[in-house]
Amino acid sequence: MIAELGLAALWMAAALAALQLLAGALALTPGGSSLAGVVRPAAVVQGVLAALAFLALLVVFCQTDLSVKLVALNSHSAKPFIYKLAGAWGNHEGSMLLWVTVMGLAGGFVALVERRLPERTMLATLAGQAFVSLGFYAFLLISSNPFERLFPAPPEGQGLNPLLQDLGLAFHPPTLYIGYVGLSVAFSFAIGALVTREVGPAFARAMRPWVLGAWIFLTLGITAGSYWAYYELGWGGWWFWDPVENASLMPWLAATAVLHSAGGPAARNAPRARTIMLGGVALSMSMGGTLLVRPGLPTSGHAFARRPARGRLLPGLLAIYIGGALTLFAVRAGTVTEGERFSLTSREAALVFNNVMLTSILGIVLIGTLYPLLTEAFGEKVSVGPPYFNPVSAIFAVPMLIVLAIGPLLRWRRDRFGRIARMLIVPAVLTIGTAVGLALASGIALLPLLGMALAAGLAVASLLPLRGRDLRRMPLPVWGMVLAHFGVAVALFGMGSESAFSTEKLVAARAGEVVEVGPWSVRLAGVDPVAGPNWTALEATMEARYRGAAPHVIHPQSRSFWAPPQQTSESALLTRWNGQLYAVLGDEAEDGRWQLRLWWKPFVPLIWLGGVLIGLGGLLALLGRVASDLRRVIARDKIAWRRERQGR
Amino acid sequence: MAVKAKHQRLVLVVIALVAILGAGALAAWALRSQASYFYVPSEIAAKPPEPDRAVRLGGMVERGSLKTEADGVTIAFVVGDGKARVPVRFKGITPSLFVEGSGVVAEGRMGADGTFNADNLLAKHDERYVPREMKDMTAAQARETVKETQ
Numbered sequence: 102m103i104a105e106l107g108l109a110a111l112w113m114a115a116a117l118a119a120l121q122l123l124a125g126a127l128a129l130t131p132g133g134s135s136l137a138g139v140v141r142p143a144a145v146v147q148g149v150l151a152a153l154a155f156l157a158l159l160v161v162f163c164q165t166d167l168s169v170k171l172v173a174l175n176s177h178s179a180k181p182f183i184y185k186l187a188g189a190w191g192n193h194e195g196s197m198l199l200w201v202t203v204m205g206l207a208g209g210f211v212a213l214v215e216r217r218l219p220e221r222t223m224l225a226t227l228a229g230q231a232f233v234s235l236g237f238y239a240f241l242l243i244s245s246n247p248f249e250r251l252f253p254a255p256p257e258g259q260g261l262n263p264l265l266q267d268l269g270l271a272f273h274p275p276t277l278y279i280g281y282v283g284l285s286v287a288f289s290f291a292i293g294a295l296v297t298r299e300v301g302p303a304f305a306r307a308m309r310p311w312v313l314g315a316w317i318f319l320t321l322g323i324t325a326g327s328y329w330a331y332y333e334l335g336w337g338g339w340w341f342w343d344p345v346e347n348a349s350l351m352p353w354l355a356a357t358a359v360l361h362s363a364g365g366p367a368a369r370n371a372p373r374a375r376t377i378m379l380g381g382v383a384l385s386m387s388m389g390g391t392l393l394v395r396p397g398l399p400t401s402g403h404a405f406a407r408r409p410a411r412g413r414l415l416p417g418l419l420a421i422y423i424g425g426a427l428t429l430f431a432v433r434a435g436t437v438t439e440g441e442r443f444s445l446t447s448r449e450a451a452l453v454f455n456n457v458m459l460t461s462i463l464g465i466v467l468i469g470t471l472y473p474l475l476t477e478a479f480g481e482k483v484s485v486g487p488p489y490f491n492p493v494s495a496i497f498a499v500p501m502l503i504v505l506a507i508g509p510l511l512r513w514r515r516d517r518f519g520r521i522a523r524m525l526i527v528p529a530v531l532t533i534g535t536a537v538g539l540a541l542a543s544g545i546a547l548l549p550l551l552g553m554a555l556a557a558g559l560a561v562a563s564l565l566p567l568r569g570r571d572l573r574r575m576p577l578p579v580w581g582m583v584l585a586h587f588g589v590a591v592a593l594f595g596m597g598s599e600s601a602f603s604t605e606k607l608v609a610a611r612a613g614e615v616v617e618v619g620p621w622s623v624r625l626a627g628v629d630p631v632a633g634p635n636w637t638a639l640e641a642t643m644e645a646r647y648r649g650a651a652p653h654v655i656h657p658q659s660r661s662f663w664a665p666p667q668q669t670s671e672s673a674l675l676t677r678w679n680g681q682l683y684a685v686l687g688d689e690a691e692d693g694r695w696q697l698r699l700w701w702k703p704f705v706p707l708i709w710l711g712g713v714l715i716g717l718g719g720l721l722a723l724l725g726r727v728a729s730d731l732r733r734v735i736a737r738d739k740i741a742w743r744r745e746r747q748g749r
Numbered sequence: 750m751a752v753k754a755k756h757q758r759l760v761l762v763v764i765a766l767v768a769i770l771g772a773g774a775l776a777a778w779a780l781r782s783q784a785s786y787f788y789v790p791s792e793i794a795a796k797p798p799e800p801d802r803a804v805r806l807g808g809m810v811e812r813g814s815l816k817t818e819a820d821g822v823t824i825a826f827v828v829g830d831g832k833a834r835v836p837v838r839f840k841g842i843t844p845s846l847f848v849e850g851s852g853v854v855a856e857g858r859m860g861a862d863g864t865f866n867a868d869n870l871l872a873k874h875d876e877r878y879v880p881r882e883m884k885d886m887t888a889a890q891a892r893e894t895v896k897e898t899q
Binding site for chain 1: 757761764765768769771772773775776777779780783784785786787803805817820821822840841842843845846
């Protein structure tokens with residue numbers, strides 16, 4: 102019953118999206134203005150209905166209603182409650198439903214709140230939003246109905262992949278989806294502005310918070326996903342250049358470029374053509390990302406084949422959206438005002454450089470991700486990994502990071518390099534000093550060396566925009582920029598250090614034996630069986646001493662889930678300020694010894710700390726923008742009130 | 750300044766295009782040398798990859814071939830596809846579903862002695878999660894092996 106209600110809500114939401122699109126489009130034509138009043142309410146109700154459909158899915162998952170096919174395939178009655186919930190979006194159909202739900206709610210929110218834009222632009226925006234949603238509704242209802250019934254109902258479900266039964270992964274996909282959807286809203290604003298030829302300051306102000314918000318969610322989502330892969334897979338790596346990871350990285354790269362081209366006083370008055378262009382790229386990448394992740398077109402380094410049958414409709418949708426957006430852009434690009442001139446040493450030039458480098462890196466990641474697909478069409482199976490991605494993207498990342506240190510110090514429009522050269526002495530000396538020191542100290546590979554050297558310089562350079570300014574009166578967005586750029590340095594240092602200084606020990610040890618790894622000595626006290634709600638496990642007890650200090654006890658596990666029957670290894674982590682000890686328990690050898698894998702990874706937590714700082718920087722900027730928007734509204738009201746009083 | 754805004758825009762577009770095309774060309778060149786190709790044992794027997802080239806080897810772990818060395822963490826086994834056999838060495842913790850008679854994809858390099866040195870093993874997980882290469886292989890090349898080893 103609940104499944105049917107959900108399906109009905111989904112159909113009605115789709116119908117409302119169609120109405121929203123038609124009414125919005127007709128209202129723009131001469132004589133159609135009577136329909137304008139329909140559009141905003143349609144958007145709101147559509148959002149509510151989509152949310153109801155998603156709620157219905159949550160309910161059938163909570164009840165483990167096995168007569169619903171999706172539940173039978175992805176859930177199990179003995180699963181902990183939180184993973185029953187998470188199972189609702191831990192699969193293709195459910196995650197697509199989550200996507201349209203978030204999108205519907207965002208559209209409804211825009212329809213309720215956004216009053217700054219000209220009404221015609223707003224109509225076109227909401228029609229554009231409905232156009233995108235409609236495709237996803239069609240996709241859900243035609244080829245991936247999440248509420249499909251199964252008759253007869255099986256006695257028990259197949260369970261959720263145990264790798265996904267983890268808190269990190271329960272919240273990582275929704276975070277990314279909110280990011281993707283935020284980009285789609287920004288994109289709809291761009292469509293609306295292009296259609297009505299209103300690409301002006303009001304449009305820029307309306308679009309920017311959505312880009313910024315989406316970017317914050319993407320940043321945090323990617324950071325969380327990376328940490329999940331690090332501790333849950335038990336391989337000790339934090340980024341595998343897996344297609345699924347790349348699918349989240351590419352929209353982030355595009356969104357970062359949009360963010361940097363939409364900032365600044367010039368863009369505030371007249372958004373540039375490339376901002377809109379990049380907005381289109383960002384949305385294409387996030388929809389392409391869903392396409393990559395879900396119906397399993399390419400294969401991931403984790404190399405799980407997924408059911409490929411339904412991969413056909415989504416590429417079609419994608420082609421329509423990207424093609425349509427590009428055509429609209431080509432037709433209307435002329436109406437976008439040109440930016441003012443700027444000299445080669447200016448903030449604008451640095452931002453253009455940032456955009457070009459980010460786009461290049463995006464192209465490199467895209468080509469590397471799609472290449473295995475292309476060759477497979479010709480019968481050749483290849484996989485592309487770090488030996489391609491790391492050096493090739495570094496060729497563009499390194500110049501970008503150097504300009505990242507310099508750019509924020511430059512003035513808008515026109516500046517002299519001589520003015521800031523003295524400020525840059527300290528970071529430059531730090532970078533070169535670190536590089537020389539590391540090169541002399543040990544045989545570190547080039548990339549980690551460059552990474553750590555640049556990180557050292559960048560950490561200082563990122564703080565320089567604060568120099569000589571009244572810190573109490575500094576606008577929040579500037580704080581945000583400084584924090585985010587500092588976060589880049591922090592993450593970069595962690596990456597370099599992890600890659601250069603990690604030490605690994607792989608041994609078979611008896612209970613009581615001591616293993617040395619880096620500065621740690623780890624004693625295997627014993628291995629005992631333990632049980633959880635839907636698994637049993639072998640759990641090792643280890644006493645880890647850092648340079649002879651008091652021992653910390655850690656418990657890596659090797660878990661056996663029974664639905665589906667699968668083993669996972671639960672690594673144990675011990676975090677200190679200067680790094681992490683990472684322990685994995687393997688199999689028992691025939692002679693009673695246990696396989697142990699231990700890593701000492703100096704400064705590895707900085708990678709994710711940096712990611713969080715970058716996200717927080719975005720949050721500060723967003724708060725600053727929202728606050729200044731609010732102040733503007735309040736000031737306008739005050740003026741209006743005073744005028745009214747004087748007029749009396 | 751004689752440069753008009755329009756001209757500057759044009760110059761920017763050209764520079765951006767050059768950079769992005771350069772990135773594309775660089776990517777294409779790097780892919781030719783860095784992509785790792787997938788082999789089955791009979792392909793390795795016919796035309797082995799260059800010794801230091803990263804490749805992936807897929808096949809069935811032959812029954813009775815799996816041995817653990819004295820250090821307790823290095824294993825040696827033979828991967829076959831019914832036509833040819835390749836000895837493999839791997840140091841590490843094996844994936845849970847890695848057993849004799851089941852499929853495996855090994856990432857690594859061919860050694861000069863004809864042994865494949867694997868850095869990583871991907872095993873068949875269950876009916877729904879299968880390494881991509883193995884899906885085809887079980888259908889095409891390795892059917893005989895499956896019969897043989899069952």
